Amino acid sequence: MGFQTVTWTGEGGEPTWYETFEGEAKRGFCPTCGSRLAAIDSDIPEVGINVTALDDTSGPDLVPIHASFRDNAVHWLPPVPETEHHTAG
Incomplete structure (x- = not known):
């Protein structure tokens, strides 16, 4: 996403962050319900935000440009036409 800032709203405010891979990645979860909201990887300067958040x-x-595991996508979701391959760095 090309946002300059993100404002976390809701009862809990800022996500609760957990290191999923020490020194490499963190995942943010809603402090109220536990839903996964975002991810931060140490080698990528952006925050990945789940669109459902x-x-x-x-x-x-908010047009998708990448779909992970395309072959396993649910049949009722429209496919992402051209998956763009992103390389960090």
């Missing part, structure tokens, strides 16, 4: 997903800037 957003209140409004109708913006034109």
Whole structure:
């Protein structure tokens, strides 16, 4: 995402962060319900935010450009036409 800042809203505010791989990656969870909200990897400067954590997903800037595990996607979800391969760095 190309956001300059992220404001966490809701009862718990900022996610509760856990290191999933020491020194390499952290995952953020809702402090109220435990839903996974975001991820931070040490070698990538961006925060990955789960689209389901957003209140409004109708913006034109929220068009998917990558789909992981495309072959295992549920049949009722429209496919991402051209998966873009992202290389960090």
